[in-house]
Amino acid sequence: MNVQELISSGKLELYVAGTLSEREMGDVAAYAQDYPEVALEIEKIERAMLDFLSPVEFELESKEKERQINQIFEKIHEQESEEKRITPLFRISKLAVAAITIGLVIMTGASIWFGMQNKNLVGEMAALKDNQQKLEQENQQFLGHYTQMQQQFTVMRNILTKRVELKTVQGSKLTGLDNYMLVYWNPATKKLLLADANLPDLTKDQQYQLWALYDGKPVDAGVFDYKDKNINVSFQKDIPNAQAFAVTVEPKGGSKTPTLSNLCMMAKL
Amino acid sequence: MTRLKARDEQAFATLYRNYSNAFISIIKQIIRDDTELAKDILQDAMVKIWNNIGQYDATKGTLFTWMMNICRNVAIDRTRSKDFKNQSKNQSLDISPESGNNRSVQPMPELIGVKKMLEVLEPNHREVVNVVYMLGYSHAEAAEILNIPVGTVKTRLRNAVIELRKRYKHL
Numbered sequence: 455m456n457v458q459e460l461i462s463s464g465k466l467e468l469y470v471a472g473t474l475s476e477r478e479m480g481d482v483a484a485y486a487q488d489y490p491e492v493a494l495e496i497e498k499i500e501r502a503m504l505d506f507l508s509p510v511e512f513e514l515e516s517k518e519k520e521r522q523i524n525q526i527f528e529k530i531h532e533q534e535s536e537e538k539r540i541t542p543l544f545r546i547s548k549l550a551v552a553a554i555t556i557g558l559v560i561m562t563g564a565s566i567w568f569g570m571q572n573k574n575l576v577g578e579m580a581a582l583k584d585n586q587q588k589l590e591q592e593n594q595q596f597l598g599h600y601t602q603m604q605q606q607f608t609v610m611r612n613i614l615t616k617r618v619e620l621k622t623v624q625g626s627k628l629t630g631l632d633n634y635m636l637v638y639w640n641p642a643t644k645k646l647l648l649a650d651a652n653l654p655d656l657t658k659d660q661q662y663q664l665w666a667l668y669d670g671k672p673v674d675a676g677v678f679d680y681k682d683k684n685i686n687v688s689f690q691k692d693i694p695n696a697q698a699f700a701v702t703v704e705p706k707g708g709s710k711t712p713t714l715s716n717l718c719m720m721a722k723l
Numbered sequence: 724m725t726r727l728k729a730r731d732e733q734a735f736a737t738l739y740r741n742y743s744n745a746f747i748s749i750i751k752q753i754i755r756d757d758t759e760l761a762k763d764i765l766q767d768a769m770v771k772i773w774n775n776i777g778q779y780d781a782t783k784g785t786l787f788t789w790m791m792n793i794c795r796n797v798a799i800d801r802t803r804s805k806d807f808k809n810q811s812k813n814q815s816l817d818i819s820p821e822s823g824n825n826r827s828v829q830p831m832p833e834l835i836g837v838k839k840m841l842e843v844l845e846p847n848h849r850e851v852v853n854v855v856y857m858l859g860y861s862h863a864e865a866a867e868i869l870n871i872p873v874g875t876v877k878t879r880l881r882n883a884v885i886e887l888r889k890r891y892k893h894l
Contacts, residue, residue, distance in 0.1 A: 464877030467884050472788035473861045483782045500787050502887040503856060508744030509840045514762075519743060522762060523736045526769045533770065 460485060461495050470499045606638075606687070609647050615640040618699055620719040628654060628703055629718040637664070637690075637699060644692040646675055651685040653719075656703060663704040665712050666696035675699070677708040698722045724786065727776050739769060742787065746794045748840060752857040753798040761798075768797040795859040843890065848883030851876055 460466065460482075468474050469482040486493040514522070609615055620635035636650040646666075653662065664675040676690040701719035702712040726734035743765060750761040750768075772793055779789050841849045854865045855876070862880075866873040 462881065464879075464881035467880040468855065468862055468877065470785065470788055471855045471859070471880075472784055472792045473855055473859060473865075475861075476783065479784050480782055483784060487782075496785065498888060499884050500785060502884050504742070504745050504787070506840070506843070506852070506887045507746075507748040507856070509748075509843075513744050514747065514758075516740075519740055522743065522766065523739050526739065526766050526773075527732060527736075529766060529770050530773050533774075 457485070457489050457491055460492060466492070466495055467499055470496060470503060602688075605689070606647055606649075609638050609640055609643070609645050610649075612640055612643070614642045615645075616723065618721045618723065620699060620701060620721040623700075623717050623720045626718045628716065633719070635701065635719050635721075639693060639696060639699075641695070644694050646690040646693045648678055648685060648688055648690055650687070651680055652683065653680045653685075655681055659706045660703055661706050661708060663702050663708045663712065664690055665700045665702065666693040667698040667700060668695045669697070672700070672712050674708065674710070677704065696723060724781070727786075728779075730773070730776070735769075735773060738772075738790070742790060746791065749791060749857050749859075750794055750798045752853065753795060754802055764798050764801055765794065767801075768794040771797060792859065844883055844886060847879055848886060851879040852883050855880055 455463070465474070465478070465482060469479060472479070474482065482492075482496075486496055616639050618637045618639055620637065622629040622631055622633050632652065633654070634650075634652050638647040638649055639645070646664075648664070656662065661677040662680055663677045665672040666675050667673070673693065673696070674691065675693055678688070678690070679686055699721050700712065700717060702709075702714070703716040703718060704713060727738070746765055746768070747758065747761045750764050751758065754760060754764065768790075772790055775793070779786060783789075841853055844852060850869055851865060854860050854868055855862065860868060862873055862876045865876045869876070871879075
C-alpha cells in the first residue's frame with residue numbers, strides 16, 4: 455500500500471479512533487514514523503476529531519477545568535501517600551514472610567532430622583531394652599546358680615557332712631566298674647546333695663531313683679536325671695537317718711519301693 | 724512526552740486542558756449521563772493515565788488515541804459497576820445487562836448535547852463517527868451494528884473526517 459492509498463483508505467481514521475488491531479496500529483504508527491505526510495494526515499484527523507468532540511457550546515469553563523485538575527492531583531497525591539504508607543509495611547511483611555519461610559524450612563528440616571534421629575533412637579532403645587532384659591535374666595540365672603553353689607558349698611565344707619561314693623553293685627546289669635556317683639549328706643541338717651556321677655543313659659521313660667537305707671528299710675531320696683554324662687547337681691529330699699545309700703532304675707516319676715532287680719549303685723556308711 | 728513520562732504535573736495539567744472536552748463528550752456518550760458523572764469518570768481516567776504513562780508506546784498509536792481508549796474503558800467499566808446499573812435502571816430501561824451484546828452500551832445518541840454535536844454531520848457520517856469514535860467499536864463491529872459492509876464503514880469514516888476538517892477550517 456503506497457502512502458496516498460493509505461491516506462485515502464480510511465485506515466488512518468480508524469487508527470486515530472484506536473480501533474484497529476494491535477498489529478495494524480503498529481503498522482500505521484511505523485508508516486507515520488517513516489512518512490511525514492502520513493504523520494501530518496494523522497495529526498489533521500486528530501485535530502478534526504478533537505474539534506468535533508469539543509463543541510464550543512458545552513465546553514468546560516477554564517475555572518472548572520482548573521478545579522478538575524486540582525481534584526485529579528489530590529487523588530494522585532492521596533494515592534501516592536497511601537502507597538508510601540503501605541510500602542514500608544509491605545517491605546516489613548516481605549521480610550517477615552521471608553523470615554517465616556526460612557523459619558519454616560529450618561523447622562521442617564529439623565523436624566525431619568529429629569524424626570529420623572528419634573526413629574533411630576527408638577530402635578536403639580528397643581535393642582538396649584532387649585539387651586538389658588537378657589542381662590537381667592542372665593544375672594538372675596547367675597544369682598540362682600551362685601546361691602545354689604553357696605548352699606552346696608556350705609553343705610560340703612561342713613565338718614559333719616559325709617562324702618559318700620556310690621559304686622556299682624555286683625551283678626548289676628546296668629552299670630559297670632567305671633561307673634560312680636558322689637553324694638554329700640549332712641546328718642545334722644539332713645541335707646543330701648547330689649554332686650557328681652558317671653552313669654549310663656536311660657530311656658525316655660526311665661529315671662534313676664536314690665534311696666536311703668536305715669534299719670533295712672529303703673527311704674525315697676528323690677529321682678534324678680542323668681544324660682550325656684551330665685548330672686543335674688542338686689539337693690535331694692532331706693534324709694534324717696541313713697546307714698547306706700542305693701540307686702535303682704525306676705519308671706519315670708519314681709516308685710514307692712525300690713525295684714531290687716534294677717539296683718545298680720550302692721554305698722554303705 | 725518526555726515531561727509526561729517524567730511525571731511533570733504542569734505537562735499533565737496541559738493535557739487535561741487540551742483534551743478534557745473531547746473525552747467528556749466520549750464518556751457522556753458511553754454512560755449516557757450528564758456532565759457531572761462524566762467529569763468524575765474523567766478524573767479516574769486521568770489518574771489511571773498518570774499511573775500508566777510509562778506504558779504508553781508511541782509505536783502503537785498516538786497519545787490522544789491511547790488516552791481516549793483509557794477514557795472509554797474506564798467509562799465502560801463504570802457502566803458495568805453495580806451502583807451504575809442500579810442507578811440507570813431507574814433512568815432508562817434499555818441499558819440491560821442481559822442484552823445479547825456483551826457491552827451494556829448501545830449506540831443510541833440520545834443526549835441533547837451529544838446529539839447536537841453529532842448533528843453537524845450528515846446522518847450517514849453521524850452514525851459511523853458515533854459508533855467508532857465515541858463508543859470505540861472496531862470497524863468490523865461497527866459494520867455489524869450499522870448493518871453496512873466493512874469497506875463502507877471505512878469510507879464513511881474517511882468522508883466524515885473530511886467533512887469535519889472542512890467545517891473546522893472555518894472556525
